[in-house]
Amino acid sequence: MSIAAALLLALTGPAIVPIEQVRARAAEDEIIYFVLPDRFDNADPTNDTGGLTGDRLATGYDPTAKGFYHGGDLKGLTRRLDYIQALGVTAIWIGPIFKNKPIQGAAGQESAGYHGYWITDFTTVDPHFGTDADFSAFVDAAHARGIKVYMDIIANHTADVIQYRECIGKPCAYRSTADYPYQRRGGVSGTPINPGFAGDAVQTPENFARLTDPAYAYTPFVPVAEKTVKVPAWLNDPRYYHNRGDSTFAGESARYGDFAGLDDLMTEDPRVVAGFIAIYGSWIDRFGIDGFRVDTARHVNPEFWQAFVPAMQTRAAARGIPNFPIFGEVYSETVDPGYTAQYTRRDGFPEILDFSFQAAARAMLSGKAGTDLFAKLIDGDVLYEGGDATAQRLPTFLGNHDMGRIGHMLDLAWPNATEAERLQRLTLAHVLLLSARGVPTIYSGDEQGFTGHGGDQDAREDLFASHVASYNDNRLIGTATTTATAHFGTENPIFQTIAKLAQIRRDHAQLRHGRTVVRAASDKPGLLAFTRGADDGHEILVALNTSNRPVSANVEIGARSAGFTTLAGACPARAAAPGSISITLPPLGYAICAALPSE
Numbered sequence: 001m002s003i004a005a006a007l008l009l010a011l012t013g014p015a016i017v018p019i020e021q022v023r024a025r026a027a028e029d030e031i032i033y034f035v036l037p038d039r040f041d042n043a044d045p046t047n048d049t050g051g052l053t054g055d056r057l058a059t060g061y062d063p064t065a066k067g068f069y070h071g072g073d074l075k076g077l078t079r080r081l082d083y084i085q086a087l088g089v090t091a092i093w094i095g096p097i098f099k100n101k102p103i104q105g106a107a108g109q110e111s112a113g114y115h116g117y118w119i120t121d122f123t124t125v126d127p128h129f130g131t132d133a134d135f136s137a138f139v140d141a142a143h144a145r146g147i148k149v150y151m152d153i154i155a156n157h158t159a160d161v162i163q164y165r166e167c168i169g170k171p172c173a174y175r176s177t178a179d180y181p182y183q184r185r186g187g188v189s190g191t192p193i194n195p196g197f198a199g200d201a202v203q204t205p206e207n208f209a210r211l212t213d214p215a216y217a218y219t220p221f222v223p224v225a226e227k228t229v230k231v232p233a234w235l236n237d238p239r240y241y242h243n244r245g246d247s248t249f250a251g252e253s254a255r256y257g258d259f260a261g262l263d264d265l266m267t268e269d270p271r272v273v274a275g276f277i278a279i280y281g282s283w284i285d286r287f288g289i290d291g292f293r294v295d296t297a298r299h300v301n302p303e304f305w306q307a308f309v310p311a312m313q314t315r316a317a318a319r320g321i322p323n324f325p326i327f328g329e330v331y332s333e334t335v336d337p338g339y340t341a342q343y344t345r346r347d348g349f350p351e352i353l354d355f356s357f358q359a360a361a362r363a364m365l366s367g368k369a370g371t372d373l374f375a376k377l378i379d380g381d382v383l384y385e386g387g388d389a390t391a392q393r394l395p396t397f398l399g400n401h402d403m404g405r406i407g408h409m410l411d412l413a414w415p416n417a418t419e420a421e422r423l424q425r426l427t428l429a430h431v432l433l434l435s436a437r438g439v440p441t442i443y444s445g446d447e448q449g450f451t452g453h454g455g456d457q458d459a460r461e462d463l464f465a466s467h468v469a470s471y472n473d474n475r476l477i478g479t480a481t482t483t484a485t486a487h488f489g490t491e492n493p494i495f496q497t498i499a500k501l502a503q504i505r506r507d508h509a510q511l512r513h514g515r516t517v518v519r520a521a522s523d524k525p526g527l528l529a530f531t532r533g534a535d536d537g538h539e540i541l542v543a544l545n546t547s548n549r550p551v552s553a554n555v556e557i558g559a560r561s562a563g564f565t566t567l568a569g570a571c572p573a574r575a576a577a578p579g580s581i582s583i584t585l586p587p588l589g590y591a592i593c594a595a596l597p598s599e
Helices: 003-012 019-024 074-079 081-087 132-144 270-287 302-318 337-345 355-365 372-383 406-413 419-435 493-507
Strands: 032-035 091-094 098-100 119-125 148-153 291-294 326-328 395-397 439-443 516-520 527-532 540-545 551-556 561-569 580-585 590-597
Touching: 074 081, 074 132, 081 493, 119 132, 119 270, 132 148, 132 270, 270 302, 302 326, 337 355, 337 372, 355 372, 355 395, 355 406, 355 419, 372 516, 372 527, 406 419, 419 439, 419 493, 419 540, 419 590, 439 493, 493 561, 516 551, 527 551, 527 580, 540 551, 540 561, 540 580, 561 580, 580 590
Parallel strands: 032 091, 032 439, 091 148, 148 291, 291 326, 395 439
Antiparallel strands: 098 119, 516 527, 527 540, 540 590, 551 580, 561 590
């Protein structure tokens, strides 16, 4: 343990959890807290400008602008671990902390790399967030409290450094492999280049050694001022990128195109594969982190992940980390388990972020779908490699930094809701999140009733006192405060609900490992009931009412479940008959009931 971690523990006083005990926990035993470090807490103002000088277009720092650095850092995360622990979470997914290009964008449209996804140096911490030593201290302090640390990583792209001579200062349209093959310069009738290259499907070092000229679609070049900006040094060579222009996010461009201008890596090349195995393996070796969230996973070829994932798991095991989740981001806005499941079957991801859960929760809670949508979600679990066991490990969530917050989604669906109703709806959303199968993932700020105004920058509010006007006019849920004040208290009823539900989940293995059986659902808003666990008289019944009217119904349960203990809400004391329980819920009500067998 570092000196900083030891000092923190001495000041705050929690019992030290042995690291072996932390690492022994399975992925499905966790509750995750996702945080962008720039927007959490600023404990060290000396690093606000990242060691750069000049105005905001040089340093990236402007705490009044939603698209620039605000000053949050790793020391801020470390000093607020007591707050995170009080929420009941057991793992922190930290947004990318690697050194970024501070500013990107055309004149008048600039923004900063505060979010961490514009990497230039993959080997060190961005100075805006602190130092490698600060990250080590954070990881050690989190581990001492029994909290795991998951890093957000990127292999699809780097910062936008490479330029194309054909479209300087303007968008570069995507140029396909059919119209601009690797073996011709500038199109099918162009000058022959790259003799002997057999295409990117032949993924051997010998074949890619023949791909020496990257000017098949465009003529790429690196500006003189940025010739060596990327680390490791091999990343500065345009040969290791696709160089085909901007992705349309459809067809082959989804894999080969530049993501909004970001330099798209040639992940088919074995040199790139080996390079990223070395890069991210080093973070495991040096810091003993506990897992990866993988950004833009669907934009990378399957063969890359088939090599990368087992290499990382082997590296982690050698470091004494037997359970190392690697969950890929496969963005989707529909309930389509088959779409996400392919990345566990074909690409080899052990886990995938469960966008289908988010879509189902959003549709049900916004009144746009019946509760049978949850049954569709659960029915799809069989499609994942490993079936239900894998579904138990999928990180589930209600909203995020890209699509926006669930509070905003509910406000859009129910614009005339009273403050009490807004709180009820957001509470119900978290009841579903914390009781359903999967690994609940809470987006930092949701516990304080943050809503935002939409996605992306509009959903990335500060937890420390904000100076952004478009954040400070938000109408929060469960509080009369605004984001103009710091939000590290535990008074918000949403915070208290999450903490209570997190404790219930930790205390009852059925909610972490138990199978899900949908017991009641319909094609209209109203009753959703499901049980977690085996039919042995110890199952847990979860019942939610997504409608504005009270509901009463007889719900099927296991025949051996005779009595019930209330964990949350209000539960009947006894089964109505063997295999049946009478449930009554108020509008937007819920109940979590632990069964007891007959004596």
